[in-house]
Amino acid sequence: xxxxxxxxxxxxxxxxxxxxxxxxxxxxxxxxxxxxxxxxxxxxxxxxxxxxxxxxxxxxxxxxxxxxxxxxxxxxxxxxxxxxxxxxxxxxxxxxxxxxxxxxxxxxxxxxxxxxxxxxxxxxxxxxxxxxxxxxxxxxxxxxxxxxxxxxxxxxxxxxxxxxxxxxxxxxxxxxxxxxxxxxxxxxxxxxxxxxxxxxxxxxxxxxxxxxxxxxxxxxxxxxxxxxxxxxxxxxxxxxxxxxxxxxxxxxxxxxxxxxxxxxxxxxxxxxxxxxxxxxxxxxxxxxxxxxxxxxxxxxxxxxxxxxxxxxxxxxxxxxxxxxxxxxxxxxxxxxxxxxxxxxxxxxxxxxxxxxxxxxxxxxxxxxxxxxxxxxxxxxxxxxxxxxxxxxxxxxxxxxxxxxxxxxx
Amino acid sequence: xxxxxxxxxxxxxxxxxxxxxxxxxxxxxxxxxxxxxxxxxxxxxxxxxxxxxxxxxxxxxxxxxxxxxxxxxxxxxxxxxxxxxxxxxxxxxxxxxxxxxxxxxxxxxxxxxxxxxxxxxxxxxxxxxxxxxxxxxxxxxxxxxxxxxxxxxxxxxxxxxxxxxxxxxxxxxxxxxxxxxxxxxxxxxxxxxxxxxxxxxxxxxxxxxxxxxxxxxxxxxxxxxxxxxxxxxxxxxxxxxxxxxxxxxxxxxxxxxxxxxxxxxxxxxxxxxxxxxxxxxxxxxxxxxxxxxxxxxxxxxxxxxxxxxxxxxxxxxxxxxxxxxxxxxxxxxxxxxxxxxxxxxxxxxxxxxxxxxxxxxxxxxxxxxxxxxxxxxxxxxxxxxxxxxxxxxxxxxxxxxxxxxxxxxxxxxxxxxxxxxxxxxxxxxxxxxxxxxxxxxxxxxxxxxxxxxxxxxxxxxxxxxxxxxxxxxxxxxxxxxxxxxxxxxxxxxxxxxxxxxxxxxxxxxxxxxxxxxxxxxxxxxxxxxxxxxxxxxxxxxxxxxxxxx
Numbered sequence: 005x006x007x008x009x010x011x012x013x014x015x016x017x018x019x020x021x022x023x024x025x026x027x028x029x030x031x032x033x034x035x036x037x038x039x040x041x042x043x044x045x046x047x048x049x050x051x052x053x054x055x056x057x058x059x060x061x062x063x064x065x066x067x068x069x070x071x072x073x074x075x076x077x078x079x080x081x082x083x084x085x086x087x088x089x090x091x092x093x094x095x096x097x098x099x100x101x102x103x104x105x106x107x108x109x110x111x112x113x114x115x116x117x118x119x120x121x122x123x124x125x126x127x128x129x130x131x132x133x134x135x136x137x138x139x140x141x142x143x144x145x146x147x148x149x150x151x152x153x154x155x156x157x158x159x160x161x162x163x164x165x166x167x168x169x170x171x172x173x174x175x176x177x178x179x180x181x182x183x184x185x186x187x188x189x190x191x192x193x194x195x196x197x198x199x200x201x202x203x204x205x206x207x208x209x210x211x212x213x214x215x216x217x218x219x220x221x222x223x224x225x226x227x228x229x230x231x232x233x234x235x236x237x238x239x240x241x242x243x244x245x246x247x248x249x250x251x252x253x254x255x256x257x258x259x260x261x262x263x264x265x266x267x268x269x270x271x272x273x274x275x276x277x278x279x280x281x282x283x284x285x286x287x288x289x290x291x292x293x294x295x296x297x298x299x300x301x302x303x304x305x306x307x308x309x310x311x312x313x314x315x316x317x318x319x320x321x322x323x324x325x326x327x328x329x330x331x332x333x334x335x336x337x338x339x340x341x342x343x344x345x346x347x348x349x350x351x352x353x354x355x356x357x358x359x360x361x362x363x364x365x366x367x368x369x370x371x372x373x374x375x376x377x378x379x380x381x382x383x384x385x386x387x388x389x390x391x392x393x394x395x396x397x398x399x400x401x402x403x404x405x406x407x408x409x410x411x412x413x
Numbered sequence: 414x415x416x417x418x419x420x421x422x423x424x425x426x427x428x429x430x431x432x433x434x435x436x437x438x439x440x441x442x443x444x445x446x447x448x449x450x451x452x453x454x455x456x457x458x459x460x461x462x463x464x465x466x467x468x469x470x471x472x473x474x475x476x477x478x479x480x481x482x483x484x485x486x487x488x489x490x491x492x493x494x495x496x497x498x499x500x501x502x503x504x505x506x507x508x509x510x511x512x513x514x515x516x517x518x519x520x521x522x523x524x525x526x527x528x529x530x531x532x533x534x535x536x537x538x539x540x541x542x543x544x545x546x547x548x549x550x551x552x553x554x555x556x557x558x559x560x561x562x563x564x565x566x567x568x569x570x571x572x573x574x575x576x577x578x579x580x581x582x583x584x585x586x587x588x589x590x591x592x593x594x595x596x597x598x599x600x601x602x603x604x605x606x607x608x609x610x611x612x613x614x615x616x617x618x619x620x621x622x623x624x625x626x627x628x629x630x631x632x633x634x635x636x637x638x639x640x641x642x643x644x645x646x647x648x649x650x651x652x653x654x655x656x657x658x659x660x661x662x663x664x665x666x667x668x669x670x671x672x673x674x675x676x677x678x679x680x681x682x683x684x685x686x687x688x689x690x691x692x693x694x695x696x697x698x699x700x701x702x703x704x705x706x707x708x709x710x711x712x713x714x715x716x717x718x719x720x721x722x723x724x725x726x727x728x729x730x731x732x733x734x735x736x737x738x739x740x741x742x743x744x745x746x747x748x749x750x751x752x753x754x755x756x757x758x759x760x761x762x763x764x765x766x767x768x769x770x771x772x773x774x775x776x777x778x779x780x781x782x783x784x785x786x787x788x789x790x791x792x793x794x795x796x797x798x799x800x801x802x803x804x805x806x807x808x809x810x811x812x813x814x815x816x817x818x819x820x821x822x823x824x825x826x827x828x829x830x831x832x833x834x835x836x837x838x839x840x841x842x843x844x845x846x847x848x849x850x851x852x853x854x855x856x857x858x859x860x861x862x863x864x865x866x867x868x869x870x871x872x873x874x875x876x877x878x879x880x881x882x883x884x885x886x887x888x889x890x891x892x893x894x895x896x897x898x899x900x901x902x903x904x905x906x907x908x909x910x911x912x913x914x915x916x917x918x919x920x921x922x923x924x925x926x927x928x929x930x931x932x933x934x935x936x937x938x939x940x941x942x943x944x945x946x947x948x949x950x951x952x953x954x955x956x957x958x959x960x961x962x
Contacts, residue, residue, distance in 0.1 A: 035438040035487075039662070040450060047451050047659035053459050054656075059469075062462035069604075078605055108616070286725045288753045289746055344746025347738040348726065352746065 079103055084117045086409055089151055090318055091327045092123035109135065122207075125149045144180035145197070149173075153206050155328040158218055159310060161360050161372065163330060165401065169214055170206040173311055175199060179232070189241040195234040198264075201227050203311060223309025228265035234258065242281060246388030247351075247411065249287040249343075253279040261312060269309045271302040271333075279413055292341040294413045296321075299365050300333040308333045316359045316374070319392075319406040320413075323357055324376025324399030332361035336368045339413065343382075351382045355394070355412075374399065382411070436890040437918070437942060437951050442487035446495040448660040449703035453695065456657045456704060459647030461689045467781055470687075471733050476652025476666035476784035482954075483669035483793055488940075489953040490792065492579070496660070497706045498670040502577045503800045509811045515573035515582065522586035524551065524637055528598035532613055532621070538564060538712055538719050539624040540635070541613075544598075550640040553590065554712065555625030555633055557720045562626070562763035562823070564712040564719055565636040566816030570827075571681060571711025573812045578677060578800055579670065581707040583692070584639040587817060589632040592622060641707060643696030649706050650688040652784040658704055669793050671785035674708070676797035678786070679777035680831070680838045682767065684727040685713040686779045686786070715827060716765025723766040725752055731781050761823040769833035774841040791845035791932065791957040795865075798842035799850065802869040806832055840871045846955045847925045847937040848872070849904050856947030858913050860921070862904040866930070876933070877926040880906050885918035885940060892920055917943050918951075932958060 032038035055063065065071055075082060084097035097117025105112050110132045118124035131143040152172045157163040179197020203224065205211050215224050236257035242248035255277040263269040275298045282291040298314040310331065316322045317329030321337050337359035344352050358373040380394025394406040469475055485492065492498050501507060514520075524543060533540040533552060540554040556564045565587050576582040601613035625633050649655065652666040665671050678686040692707035712719045718727060729752035730737060740748045755771045779786065804812075806828075813828045843866045852862040860880070866872035880899045883892040897909040904923065912919055919941050925933040940952030 031434060033438070034440040035443050036440055036447060038434070038438070039446060042662050043448070043451050043659050046662055050455065050659060051656045052457055059462055059465045062465040063460050066462050066464065067460065285749055285753045286755065286757075288725070288750075342746070344741065346742045347734070348732050350738075352742060354745065 077101075084115045088117050088119065088123060088125040089149070090320070091121075091153070091155065092151070093119040093121045095119040095123060095125075105130075122152045123150065139186060140182070140184055141191075141193075142180065142182035145177070147177040149175060149177075153208070154311070155326065156214070156218075156310075156331070157326075157329055158331075159221075159313070159361075160332050160363060161330060161374070165326070165329070167217065168326075169209045169217055171209065171211055171214055171311070172204045172206045173201055174204070175201040181234075189239060191238050191240075193236050193238070195232075195236075197232050199230045199232055201230070201311060203227055221310050222307035223269055223311060226266065227309070227311075228263045228269055230269075231262045231264060233260045233262070242279070244386045247382075247384055247386055248279075248281045248292070249290050250281050250283045252281060253277070263306070268306055269302075269312075270306045271300050271308045271312075273298060273300045275299075288345045290341075290343040292339075292343055292413065294337070294339040296335070296337040296339075297368075298335040301365075302333075314361070316361055317401070319394075319408045321357065322359050322374060322376060322399070322401075323355070323378060323394060323396035323406050323412075324404055325374065325401035326404075329401060330359075330361040330374065332363055334362045334365050334368055336360055336362075336373075338373070341412075346381075349383060349385060351384075351389075353380045353382060353394070354378070355380065355396075357396075376401070376404075380406070384411075433888075433890075435887045436885075437488055437887050437940065441951050442489040442491065443493050444487070444500075446485065446493040448495045448497075448662075449697070451659040451703075452701055453658045453660055453704050454699070454702040456646055456655065456693075456695060458645065459655075459693070461648055463689065466687065466689055467732070470782045470784070471731065474782070474784070474787075475650075476788075477664060478666075478784075478788060480788075480790070481667065482790070483672060484667045485663040486669050486796075488951055490796065490955065492670050492796070496703060497581070497668065498579045499581070501579050502803050504579075507577060509808055512577045512808055513573055513811050513815050515569075515576040515584075517584045517586060519584075519586070522588055522637055524553070524588050525591060525594040526596055527551070528596045528601070529613060529618065530598045530601050532601075532603035532617060539621045541618065541621060543637075552638045552640070553588075553635045554638070555590075555621070555635045558624070558626045560626065560717070560722060560762045560765060561628070562634060562816070562818050563717045563722070563765045565634055566763060566818055566823075566827075567713070567715045567717040567765075568636045568638075568711045569815050570812055571683065571714045573815060574681060574804070575677065575708050575711070577804075578797075580674070581641075581705055583641050583707060583709065586637045586639075588635055588637045589628070589630075590635050591632050636712075641692065641694045641696075641705070643694035643702075643705065646693040646695050646704060648688050648691045648709075649693050651786070655693075655704070660703055666784040666788050668785065669796060672789040673793040673797035675783070675786035675789045676774070676794050676801060676838060676842055678779060679728070679772075679774045680801060680834050681711075681714045682716070682723065682728045682772075682777075682834075683711065683714040684723070684779045685710070686783060687781070715831075716760075716767030718765065722762075725755060725757075725766065727766075727780075728772075728777050731778055733781070760826050761818070761820040763818050763820060763823045764826055767827065767830055769830045769837070772834050772837060774834075774838050791842070792955040794842035795846045795848070795955065798839055799865055801835055801838050802843065802865070804835060809835070836871075839869050843869055843871050844930045845932055846957055847923060847933045847935055849878075849923050849925060849937050849939075852904075852921070852923075852939045852950055852953065854908060854919075854941045854948035854950070858908040858910060858948075860904075860906045860908055862923075864904055864925070872927060872930065875927055875929075876904075877902060878904050878906075879924040879926070881922040881924075882909050882912050883920050883922075884912050884916040885920040887918045887942075919948075 032041055079102050081100050084099040088095045095117040097115055099115035101113045103111045110130050112130050114128040116126045126148045129143055129145045133141050153170045154173055156169045156171060158167050177197050177199050181193055181195030183191050183193025185191040203211055234257055238255045240253040242251040242253050257275045259273040261271050278295045280293045300308045302308050313331050313333055314335040315328040315331045316335055317325035318327035339357050341353045341355040346352050356377045358375040360373050362368045376396045376399035378394055378396035382389045383391040389411040392408045396404045487493050494500055527543040527545055529541050529543050531542040538554045543551050543553060556562055568585050569587055572582045572585050597613055602610050603613040603617050604610050627633055651671055654661040654664055690710045692709040694705050695702050696705055697703050716723050737750050757766055757768055809831050810828045813824055818824045848864050848866040849862050850865045854860050864876055878901045881896050883896040884894045886893045899906050921939045923937045927933050935956035935958040938954045941948040942951040
């Protein structure tokens with residue numbers, strides 16, 4: 005019995021002591037010591053944390069909000085980039101904004117921009133977006149522009165592509181508007197502005213030759229000043245606004261262009277833009293539908309000048325056609341898209357566009373529509389699409405590649 | 414006596430034969446890893462970039478991906494207390510009140526009149542910083558107008574659960590902000606969009622409140638997070654070690670508590686589990702400072718996406734995952750990701766988007782790859798699942814009640830969903846390895862242990878146990894002598910006297926057979942060391958077989 009007890013104690017002692025006996029000199033005798041030695045080894049060779057150059061750059065950009073401060077500051081100067089009008093090409097310029105002027109009620113914005121195609125625009129706006137707790141809004145604006153190469157293919161649905169010509173339009177717009185916004189999704193507004201469009205030679209076509217190629221073109225010889233009146237209603241419950249996946253937008257406007265000089269070019273226009281977004285599969289798929297119409301009617305004995313007529317063709321409507329390919333007093337446009345989310349920042353879309361122009365409202369017909377179809381990809385977030393790349397096919401205008409900033413609708 | 418003496422001498426000589434470190438040191442298994450021993454005051458503050466972090470983890474695979482056992486566990490597979498983790502639930506009894514209280518030292522907090530000193534400088538949730546009368550800084554964050562109580566509720570639930578688990582978490586209190594009681598310090602600052610620092614004005618605060626959910630009583634509910642003690646040093650990465658911290662010796666991607674936090678993240682749908690949502694704080698007195706590592710920001714868990722409801726993708730797919738993206742692209746959307754078809758039930762806005770039916774713990778993933786999560790093995794997951802199993806229905810309900818949702822339907826839905834998700838986590842990860850736990854050997858040589866899966870109710874009866882005993886040479890790290898095999902219907906057994914009597918260390922290899930769980934055949938090896946009172950459990954190793962997909 006005593007031996008057994010002694011043996012047990014011996015084995016316990018051996019188990020406890022044997023690590024000490026068995027180890028080489030300097031070896032740790034406990035786990036804690038082993039870990040402490042590892043830490044001491046590291047302590048002798050510390051170094052500061054390092055970032056790669058790319059990481060340092062991104063940290064600087066993000067923390068200092070450098071891109072926002074340069075490209076889209078809350079106030080001050082910033083570069084103006086983008087289109088200033090369809091067909092202008094990429095324009096560059098300088099812009100300035102000063103929010104909360106006039107006691108905090110107004111925001112001032114101005115820019116001057118020009119493109120390599122020699123389009124330029126100067127614009128200054130004083131907006132009052134927050135009157136009556138945001139229920140009332142108003143703005144005044146002055147704008148001067150020069151569009152030197154506005155494409156023109158003739159009037160009507162049967163205009164010919166090979167009849168391509170161009171003209172320069174420059175002018176000034178001064179005016180303002182005001183409205184009420186009883187809810188976030190509904191507004192009523194009215195606008196008045198004074199416009200002074202003037203046509204002249206483009207770089208390639210003399211304005212006189214345009215008259216020879218297109219005899220009787222309304223408004224070619226002389227251009228009056230206009231006072232343009234507009235009242236509109238906008239019911240917009242798209243969600244999210246910048247890259248809608250559900251909801252709809254119903255916009256209607258009535259405009260009157262009042263010839264101030266010749267009493268020859270006064271006309272009215274009614275426009276409606278209906279958009280509907282039908283989501284399924286948790287908003288990861290969307291059927292987007294749009295119908296747009298513009299119906300113009302000149303006063304008795306008057307005409308709608310050709311340069312103020314609506315057009316179809318280009319990256320935002322009939323994508324399979326050149327910009328401004330079709331022009332007339334009345335327009336009908338129908339667009340349908342199937343959009344699917346590829347991943348968070350990229351959507352795909354298959355689209356079909358159809359539309360026509362016509363001299364009279366009665367001539368608009370669903371049976372005579374020009375059409376195209378295509379496939380595209382949109383890059384952006386739920387807040388908006390910043391780049392759209394599309395291929396349009398199947399039109400009488402041939403294949404077209406569309407690269408555009410911003411959504412189509 | 415002579416033969417006893419000779420045995421003693423032999424024992425010494427035998428163990429002297431090998432000069433390498435022994436398998437088990439006298440202080441194994443350690444309960445505390447003293448990673449505050451060396452002064453870390455030279456550590457620098459680290460900044461991070463959201464874009465770089467996303468790109469690095471999405472397009473590259475930082476960290477070591479070796480399929481190895483977690484490197485910071487003790488010899489029985491547990492995580493010692495350290496600056497990263499403090500064993501709470503599962504180590505000691507915790508009352509429900511203690512679990513619900515979490516890291517908070519106060520029952521409630523009233524911030525009326527505490528001056529604003531700064532607008533919140535980072536993150537997407539609107540907020541600002543205030544100081545209490547002692548000068549302690551707090552961060553105030555609000556709920557989005559479309560989802561009142563959503564983010565603040567998620568924060569307090571997440572903090573309580575992560576804290577009970579053992580992670581370091583800052584104190585956070587749900588508070589009501591009365592706009593009429595807001596005070597702005599004369600020194601308060603903000604940074605405008607031009608990047609200039611200027612004085613904070615009431616208009617700036619009003620702009621923040623415009624983006625916040627307002628209660629029917631005119632106040633704003635917010636979460637007030639108390640800044641942790643010490644000096645902030647930025648965040649920790651889920652891979653590598655901090656090169657300027659002498660105490661940080663274990664690669665983070667191989668720390669068990671970081672790997673296994675994937676289990677917790679999956680359960681709570683913490684899709685924003687990434688390094689940038691962690692916090693390193695340098696604390697201590699001069700000359701003896703160390704870094705404490707915090708889990709941080711639980712506003713994007715459960716059904717909350719901070720400023721919006723969780724998107725359907727959250728927890729189901731990375732932001733960028735090539736395979737489903739390409740399939741969707743080339744099929745023109747005809748191939749539909751399974752999670753897109755999930756039908757979320759109508760719930761109160763404070764719930765956000767949260768469900769349990771489609772939830773698959775193995776398929777769950779955060780916003781983008783996490784190196785520690787990717788290294789999680791079955792033994793890491795088992796370790797975490799054992800703790801998840803301790804969150805009973807009663808505890809879950811009590812924790813959710815802390816969020817004080819004004820709509821009882823929200824409380825009920827979140828509680829029920831958490832319980833369902835918990836049960837899935839347990840069925841998945843309590844059964845991925847041989848689930849034998851708490852093995853003990855008493856002085857009479859009687860083995861006792863427990864089948865954790867059966868105890869948690871995720872496995873039915875029917876297990877058979879194969880127990881192979883052997884003497885163990887600690888110095889040589891090898892079994893020695895003859896083995897003896899015992900088959901049993903329960904994980905208890907009388908150890909062979911012949912093996913026990915001559916040994917200081919013995920090993921036991923357990924193989925469990927259950928018709929439903931083939932992974933249990935991977936053996937668990939247990940080591941016992943003789944002690945004055947009998948035997949101490951000194952080692953537990955679980956063979957995990959193939960890594961977790």
